[in-house]
Amino acid sequence: MAAIQNWDNCSICQQILDGKPMGGTHDGLVALSKRCYHVFHKTCIEGWLEQGKRTCPNCDLKHFSVCEVVLNPENTRQYQKWLADPAGYSYEQAFIDECGHSHQEAGLPAEHILRPKELRGKDRREQLTRQEISQFYHEMNAALQRLPENATREQIDKARLEIVGAESMILDSIGNDFEDIRNGFAEIRQMSDRNRVKLAHEQLLTQYCRKTIALRDKVRAKSRELDRLPFSEEKNRLERELIAISTRITQFSQEFTENGRTNERSIAESRELLELVDSELDAFVAEQPEHIQEILTAAPPPAEENNEPWYQSTAVKILGFIACVFGIFAIRRYFLGDRSIKPQEEL
Numbered sequence: 373m374a375a376i377q378n379w380d381n382c383s384i385c386q387q388i389l390d391g392k393p394m395g396g397t398h399d400g401l402v403a404l405s406k407r408c409y410h411v412f413h414k415t416c417i418e419g420w421l422e423q424g425k426r427t428c429p430n431c432d433l434k435h436f437s438v439c440e441v442v443l444n445p446e447n448t449r450q451y452q453k454w455l456a457d458p459a460g461y462s463y464e465q466a467f468i469d470e471c472g473h474s475h476q477e478a479g480l481p482a483e484h485i486l487r488p489k490e491l492r493g494k495d496r497r498e499q500l501t502r503q504e505i506s507q508f509y510h511e512m513n514a515a516l517q518r519l520p521e522n523a524t525r526e527q528i529d530k531a532r533l534e535i536v537g538a539e540s541m542i543l544d545s546i547g548n549d550f551e552d553i554r555n556g557f558a559e560i561r562q563m564s565d566r567n568r569v570k571l572a573h574e575q576l577l578t579q580y581c582r583k584t585i586a587l588r589d590k591v592r593a594k595s596r597e598l599d600r601l602p603f604s605e606e607k608n609r610l611e612r613e614l615i616a617i618s619t620r621i622t623q624f625s626q627e628f629t630e631n632g633r634t635n636e637r638s639i640a641e642s643r644e645l646l647e648l649v650d651s652e653l654d655a656f657v658a659e660q661p662e663h664i665q666e667i668l669t670a671a672p673p674p675a676e677e678n679n680e681p682w683y684q685s686t687a688v689k690i691l692g693f694i695a696c697v698f699g700i701f702a703i704r705r706y707f708l709g710d711r712s713i714k715p716q717e718e719l
Contacts, residue, residue, distance in 0.1 A: 383429045384416035390455070391448030404444035408433045408496050409487065417441055424515070424530060435500055435541070439507035446470075447486045502545050509538035572639050577632030580646045583653065584625040587668055591618045594667050613664060624653045 382389055389411060393400045403414040410430040412420075420429060421438050428436050454461040463482035467475040475482040484492040500508060516531040591614050598614075601607055631645035657668050 382413045382416050383410070384412055384420055387413070389413065389447065390451055391445075402444045402447045403441045404447065404487065404491070405433070405436070406440045406442055406491060407498075407500075409491070411444060411447055411486075412441075414441070414443065424527070426534065433498070435508055435537075437508045437511045439511055440500075440504060442488065442491075444486075444488060446488055450486055500541065505538065505541045505545055509535070509542060512538050569639070573632055573642055576639065576642060576646065577628060580628045580632065580650055581625060583650070584621050584628065586672060587621050587657075588618060588625075589672065590667055590670060591621070610663075614667075617660070617664065617668075620656065624649060624656070 381387060387394060389402050391400055391402055394413075398413065398415045401414040402411055403417055404411050405428060408428050408431050410428055412429065417429075418438055418441075421436070426436050427434055450466055453466065463485055464475060467478075467480075467482050467485045470485055471478065475484070478493075480493045512531065512534045516528075516535060519527060519531060595611065595614055598607055598611055627649045628646060631649060632642055637645075657665065660668065
Protein backbone atom coordinates (compact mmCIF):
# COMPACT_ATOMS: atom_id res chain seq x y z
CA MET A 373 0.00 0.00 0.00
CA ALA A 374 1.20 3.49 -0.81
CA ALA A 375 1.99 5.58 2.24
CA ILE A 376 -0.47 8.43 2.94
CA GLN A 377 0.51 11.31 5.24
CA ASN A 378 -0.78 10.93 8.85
CA TRP A 379 -2.52 7.66 8.03
CA ASP A 380 0.10 4.96 8.48
CA ASN A 381 1.18 4.99 12.10
CA CYS A 382 0.66 6.82 15.37
CA SER A 383 3.87 8.69 16.10
CA ILE A 384 3.70 7.54 19.74
CA CYS A 385 2.87 3.84 19.56
CA GLN A 386 3.82 3.33 15.89
CA GLN A 387 0.56 1.39 15.26
CA ILE A 388 -1.76 1.90 12.29
CA LEU A 389 -4.32 4.70 12.64
CA ASP A 390 -7.28 2.64 11.48
CA GLY A 391 -9.69 3.53 14.32
CA LYS A 392 -9.97 -0.10 15.53
CA PRO A 393 -9.68 -1.08 19.22
CA MET A 394 -6.26 -2.45 20.11
CA GLY A 395 -7.17 -4.29 23.31
CA GLY A 396 -7.24 -3.28 26.95
CA THR A 397 -7.90 0.43 27.47
CA HIS A 398 -6.64 1.31 23.98
CA ASP A 399 -9.81 2.14 22.06
CA GLY A 400 -7.97 2.92 18.82
CA LEU A 401 -9.80 6.24 18.33
CA VAL A 402 -7.95 8.83 16.26
CA ALA A 403 -7.37 12.33 17.71
CA LEU A 404 -6.19 15.58 16.09
CA SER A 405 -4.39 18.63 17.46
CA LYS A 406 -6.38 21.84 16.91
CA ARG A 407 -3.21 23.92 16.49
CA CYS A 408 -0.68 21.83 14.53
CA TYR A 409 -3.13 19.24 13.06
CA HIS A 410 -0.96 16.21 13.79
CA VAL A 411 -2.85 12.96 14.33
CA PHE A 412 -2.40 10.31 17.05
CA HIS A 413 -4.34 7.66 18.89
CA LYS A 414 -6.47 9.38 21.52
CA THR A 415 -5.28 6.97 24.21
CA CYS A 416 -1.64 7.45 23.21
CA ILE A 417 -1.69 11.27 23.33
CA GLU A 418 -3.51 11.25 26.67
CA GLY A 419 -0.82 8.93 28.10
CA TRP A 420 1.86 11.19 26.61
CA LEU A 421 0.42 14.22 28.38
CA GLU A 422 -0.10 12.34 31.67
CA GLN A 423 3.66 11.79 31.71
CA GLY A 424 4.05 15.57 32.01
CA LYS A 425 5.09 16.14 28.42
CA ARG A 426 3.71 19.49 27.16
CA THR A 427 4.85 19.44 23.54
CA CYS A 428 3.52 17.81 20.37
CA PRO A 429 5.28 14.44 19.73
CA ASN A 430 5.71 15.42 16.06
CA CYS A 431 6.66 19.09 15.97
CA ASP A 432 7.47 20.07 19.59
CA LEU A 433 4.60 22.61 19.67
CA LYS A 434 4.66 24.18 23.14
CA HIS A 435 1.88 24.39 25.75
CA PHE A 436 0.34 21.18 24.45
CA SER A 437 -2.53 19.84 26.57
CA VAL A 438 -5.39 17.38 26.34
CA CYS A 439 -7.96 20.20 25.98
CA GLU A 440 -6.70 21.07 22.51
CA VAL A 441 -6.95 17.49 21.17
CA VAL A 442 -10.23 16.53 19.47
CA LEU A 443 -11.51 13.29 17.95
CA ASN A 444 -10.99 12.97 14.21
CA PRO A 445 -13.47 10.46 12.74
CA GLU A 446 -12.94 12.00 9.29
CA ASN A 447 -9.41 10.65 9.24
CA THR A 448 -10.64 7.16 10.13
CA ARG A 449 -13.41 7.25 7.53
CA GLN A 450 -11.07 8.35 4.77
CA TYR A 451 -8.51 5.72 5.83
CA GLN A 452 -11.10 2.97 5.35
CA LYS A 453 -11.93 4.30 1.87
CA TRP A 454 -8.25 4.42 0.96
CA LEU A 455 -7.74 0.92 2.36
CA ALA A 456 -10.51 -0.40 0.09
CA ASP A 457 -8.94 1.08 -3.07
CA PRO A 458 -5.42 2.49 -2.52
CA ALA A 459 -4.74 2.96 -6.22
CA GLY A 460 -7.99 4.74 -7.02
CA TYR A 461 -8.22 6.94 -3.93
CA SER A 462 -7.54 10.69 -4.22
CA TYR A 463 -8.06 13.60 -1.86
CA GLU A 464 -9.79 15.57 -4.61
CA GLN A 465 -12.45 12.92 -5.27
CA ALA A 466 -12.89 12.31 -1.53
CA PHE A 467 -13.59 16.03 -1.06
CA ILE A 468 -16.28 15.91 -3.76
CA ASP A 469 -17.83 12.74 -2.29
CA GLU A 470 -17.98 14.21 1.24
CA CYS A 471 -18.89 17.85 0.50
CA GLY A 472 -20.71 17.72 -2.83
CA HIS A 473 -18.34 20.21 -4.48
CA SER A 474 -14.65 20.47 -5.33
CA HIS A 475 -11.99 21.79 -2.99
CA GLN A 476 -11.29 24.62 -5.48
CA GLU A 477 -14.89 25.82 -5.14
CA ALA A 478 -14.52 25.74 -1.35
CA GLY A 479 -11.15 27.49 -1.53
CA LEU A 480 -9.49 24.76 0.57
CA PRO A 481 -6.63 22.28 0.08
CA ALA A 482 -7.99 18.86 -0.84
CA GLU A 483 -6.01 17.23 2.02
CA HIS A 484 -8.17 19.09 4.55
CA ILE A 485 -10.85 16.45 3.96
CA LEU A 486 -8.92 14.55 6.68
CA ARG A 487 -9.90 17.21 9.26
CA PRO A 488 -13.19 17.97 11.04
CA LYS A 489 -15.25 20.58 9.19
CA GLU A 490 -14.63 23.35 11.74
CA LEU A 491 -10.83 23.01 11.37
CA ARG A 492 -10.58 23.01 7.59
CA GLY A 493 -8.83 25.95 5.97
CA LYS A 494 -6.95 26.97 9.13
CA ASP A 495 -3.17 27.28 9.46
CA ARG A 496 -0.88 26.07 12.19
CA ARG A 497 -0.59 28.56 15.05
CA GLU A 498 1.82 28.81 17.93
CA GLN A 499 -0.24 31.06 20.21
CA LEU A 500 -3.16 29.93 22.35
CA THR A 501 -6.49 31.73 22.40
CA ARG A 502 -7.81 33.26 25.63
CA GLN A 503 -10.10 30.25 26.14
CA GLU A 504 -7.28 27.79 25.43
CA ILE A 505 -5.00 29.60 27.90
CA SER A 506 -7.69 29.28 30.57
CA GLN A 507 -8.14 25.57 29.77
CA PHE A 508 -4.37 25.04 29.86
CA TYR A 509 -4.17 26.76 33.25
CA HIS A 510 -6.93 24.57 34.72
CA GLU A 511 -5.33 21.47 33.20
CA MET A 512 -1.98 22.32 34.82
CA ASN A 513 -3.69 22.77 38.22
CA ALA A 514 -5.46 19.44 37.76
CA ALA A 515 -2.15 17.79 36.85
CA LEU A 516 -0.62 19.10 40.09
CA GLN A 517 -3.54 17.69 42.07
CA ARG A 518 -3.16 14.30 40.37
CA LEU A 519 0.45 13.86 41.48
CA PRO A 520 0.80 10.89 43.83
CA GLU A 521 1.71 11.37 47.48
CA ASN A 522 5.17 9.96 46.85
CA ALA A 523 5.85 12.40 43.97
CA THR A 524 9.41 13.67 43.91
CA ARG A 525 10.34 17.27 44.56
CA GLU A 526 11.38 17.57 40.95
CA GLN A 527 7.90 16.50 39.73
CA ILE A 528 6.17 18.95 42.06
CA ASP A 529 8.44 21.83 41.05
CA LYS A 530 7.90 21.03 37.38
CA ALA A 531 4.10 21.06 37.82
CA ARG A 532 4.21 24.36 39.71
CA LEU A 533 6.49 25.86 37.09
CA GLU A 534 3.94 24.92 34.42
CA ILE A 535 1.20 26.68 36.45
CA VAL A 536 3.38 29.77 36.71
CA GLY A 537 3.89 29.68 32.93
CA ALA A 538 0.12 29.43 32.40
CA GLU A 539 -0.44 32.36 34.77
CA SER A 540 2.15 34.36 32.84
CA MET A 541 0.25 33.67 29.59
CA ILE A 542 -2.98 34.84 31.24
CA LEU A 543 -1.31 38.09 32.34
CA ASP A 544 0.12 38.60 28.84
CA SER A 545 -3.34 38.04 27.36
CA ILE A 546 -4.86 40.58 29.75
CA GLY A 547 -2.05 42.99 28.86
CA ASN A 548 -2.88 42.56 25.18
CA ASP A 549 -6.51 43.31 25.95
CA PHE A 550 -5.52 46.51 27.74
CA GLU A 551 -3.33 47.42 24.77
CA ASP A 552 -6.32 46.91 22.47
CA ILE A 553 -8.40 49.12 24.78
CA ARG A 554 -5.71 51.82 24.72
CA ASN A 555 -5.56 51.62 20.94
CA GLY A 556 -9.35 51.90 20.83
CA PHE A 557 -9.27 55.01 23.02
CA ALA A 558 -6.53 56.46 20.82
CA GLU A 559 -8.71 55.93 17.73
CA ILE A 560 -11.67 57.56 19.50
CA ARG A 561 -9.46 60.49 20.46
CA GLN A 562 -8.26 60.89 16.88
CA MET A 563 -11.84 60.75 15.63
CA SER A 564 -12.85 63.34 18.22
CA ASP A 565 -9.98 65.60 17.13
CA ARG A 566 -11.04 65.27 13.48
CA ASN A 567 -14.64 66.09 14.38
CA ARG A 568 -13.52 69.08 16.43
CA VAL A 569 -11.46 70.41 13.52
CA LYS A 570 -14.39 69.80 11.17
CA LEU A 571 -16.74 71.66 13.52
CA ALA A 572 -14.28 74.54 13.77
CA HIS A 573 -14.17 74.72 9.95
CA GLU A 574 -17.98 74.74 9.82
CA GLN A 575 -18.22 77.50 12.41
CA LEU A 576 -15.59 79.56 10.62
CA LEU A 577 -17.37 79.07 7.31
CA THR A 578 -20.74 80.03 8.81
CA GLN A 579 -19.23 83.22 10.17
CA TYR A 580 -18.23 84.40 6.70
CA CYS A 581 -21.24 82.98 4.83
CA ARG A 582 -23.63 85.05 6.95
CA LYS A 583 -22.33 88.12 5.17
CA THR A 584 -23.29 86.82 1.71
CA ILE A 585 -26.66 85.65 3.04
CA ALA A 586 -27.39 89.14 4.41
CA LEU A 587 -26.40 90.74 1.08
CA ARG A 588 -28.64 88.37 -0.89
CA ASP A 589 -31.55 89.10 1.44
CA LYS A 590 -31.13 92.83 0.83
CA VAL A 591 -31.05 92.33 -2.95
CA ARG A 592 -34.16 90.14 -2.81
CA ALA A 593 -35.99 92.66 -0.65
CA LYS A 594 -35.21 95.39 -3.18
CA SER A 595 -36.34 93.12 -6.03
CA ARG A 596 -39.69 92.59 -4.28
CA GLU A 597 -40.10 96.34 -3.95
CA LEU A 598 -39.46 96.77 -7.67
CA ASP A 599 -42.08 94.14 -8.48
CA ARG A 600 -44.75 96.42 -7.00
CA LEU A 601 -43.74 99.37 -9.20
CA PRO A 602 -45.05 99.95 -12.71
CA PHE A 603 -42.80 99.20 -15.66
CA SER A 604 -40.17 101.78 -16.55
CA GLU A 605 -36.75 101.91 -18.13
CA GLU A 606 -35.16 102.79 -14.81
CA LYS A 607 -36.87 99.82 -13.11
CA ASN A 608 -35.76 97.47 -15.90
CA ARG A 609 -32.16 98.69 -15.65
CA LEU A 610 -32.08 98.33 -11.84
CA GLU A 611 -33.50 94.80 -12.03
CA ARG A 612 -30.73 93.76 -14.42
CA GLU A 613 -28.14 95.28 -12.09
CA LEU A 614 -29.60 93.41 -9.11
CA ILE A 615 -29.54 90.10 -11.01
CA ALA A 616 -25.85 90.61 -11.81
CA ILE A 617 -25.12 91.57 -8.20
CA SER A 618 -26.98 88.50 -6.89
CA THR A 619 -25.03 86.21 -9.24
CA ARG A 620 -21.70 87.64 -8.09
CA ILE A 621 -22.68 87.30 -4.42
CA THR A 622 -23.52 83.64 -5.08
CA GLN A 623 -20.04 83.18 -6.54
CA PHE A 624 -18.52 84.71 -3.40
CA SER A 625 -20.58 82.27 -1.31
CA GLN A 626 -19.21 79.34 -3.33
CA GLU A 627 -15.66 80.62 -2.84
CA PHE A 628 -16.25 80.80 0.90
CA THR A 629 -17.48 77.20 0.86
CA GLU A 630 -14.52 75.92 -1.16
CA ASN A 631 -11.99 77.59 1.12
CA GLY A 632 -13.74 76.79 4.41
CA ARG A 633 -14.82 73.14 4.12
CA THR A 634 -11.42 71.52 3.55
CA ASN A 635 -10.06 69.00 6.07
CA GLU A 636 -6.65 69.14 4.41
CA ARG A 637 -6.09 72.71 5.67
CA SER A 638 -5.61 73.93 9.19
CA ILE A 639 -7.97 76.44 10.78
CA ALA A 640 -5.36 79.18 10.38
CA GLU A 641 -4.94 78.43 6.66
CA SER A 642 -8.70 78.38 6.09
CA ARG A 643 -9.14 81.66 7.98
CA GLU A 644 -6.44 83.28 5.86
CA LEU A 645 -8.13 82.20 2.62
CA LEU A 646 -11.57 83.24 3.87
CA GLU A 647 -10.31 86.66 4.88
CA LEU A 648 -8.86 87.06 1.41
CA VAL A 649 -12.23 86.29 -0.17
CA ASP A 650 -13.93 88.56 2.37
CA SER A 651 -11.65 91.46 1.41
CA GLU A 652 -12.52 90.84 -2.25
CA LEU A 653 -16.21 90.95 -1.32
CA ASP A 654 -15.74 94.27 0.51
CA ALA A 655 -13.89 95.67 -2.51
CA PHE A 656 -16.70 94.48 -4.79
CA VAL A 657 -19.32 96.29 -2.66
CA ALA A 658 -17.16 99.45 -2.50
CA GLU A 659 -16.78 99.70 -6.27
CA GLN A 660 -20.53 99.58 -6.92
CA PRO A 661 -22.47 102.72 -7.89
CA GLU A 662 -23.88 104.80 -5.07
CA HIS A 663 -27.47 103.60 -5.51
CA ILE A 664 -26.31 99.94 -5.35
CA GLN A 665 -24.19 100.61 -2.29
CA GLU A 666 -27.23 102.06 -0.55
CA ILE A 667 -29.06 98.79 -1.17
CA LEU A 668 -26.16 96.60 -0.02
CA THR A 669 -25.33 98.66 3.09
CA ALA A 670 -28.91 99.31 4.17
CA ALA A 671 -30.31 97.82 7.37
CA PRO A 672 -31.54 94.22 7.07
CA PRO A 673 -35.12 94.02 5.80
CA PRO A 674 -37.65 93.37 8.57
CA ALA A 675 -39.19 89.97 8.78
CA GLU A 676 -42.51 89.77 7.03
CA GLU A 677 -45.39 89.76 9.49
CA ASN A 678 -48.33 87.47 9.11
CA ASN A 679 -51.33 89.86 9.11
CA GLU A 680 -54.02 87.39 8.11
CA PRO A 681 -56.96 87.03 10.55
CA TRP A 682 -56.83 84.14 12.97
CA TYR A 683 -59.85 82.49 11.35
CA GLN A 684 -57.95 82.29 8.03
CA SER A 685 -54.96 80.44 9.47
CA THR A 686 -54.14 76.98 8.11
CA ALA A 687 -54.65 75.25 11.47
CA VAL A 688 -58.16 76.68 11.85
CA LYS A 689 -59.02 75.62 8.29
CA ILE A 690 -57.87 72.06 8.94
CA LEU A 691 -59.84 71.84 12.20
CA GLY A 692 -62.92 73.20 10.43
CA PHE A 693 -62.61 70.60 7.69
CA ILE A 694 -62.32 67.77 10.23
CA ALA A 695 -65.38 69.08 12.11
CA CYS A 696 -67.37 69.16 8.87
CA VAL A 697 -66.46 65.56 8.06
CA PHE A 698 -67.49 64.35 11.52
CA GLY A 699 -70.69 66.38 11.29
CA ILE A 700 -71.64 64.78 7.96
CA PHE A 701 -71.09 61.27 9.35
CA ALA A 702 -73.09 62.11 12.48
CA ILE A 703 -76.04 63.45 10.47
CA ARG A 704 -76.00 60.46 8.14
CA ARG A 705 -75.95 58.05 11.07
CA TYR A 706 -78.82 59.92 12.74
CA PHE A 707 -81.12 59.98 9.72
CA LEU A 708 -80.19 56.70 8.03
CA GLY A 709 -79.20 54.51 10.94
CA ASP A 710 -82.77 53.85 12.24
CA ARG A 711 -84.18 53.24 8.75
CA SER A 712 -81.79 50.40 8.13
CA ILE A 713 -83.01 48.68 11.30
CA LYS A 714 -86.80 49.15 10.97
CA PRO A 715 -87.36 46.74 8.05
CA GLN A 716 -85.69 43.98 10.10
CA GLU A 717 -88.01 44.73 13.07
CA GLU A 718 -91.10 44.62 10.88
CA LEU A 719 -90.11 41.18 9.56
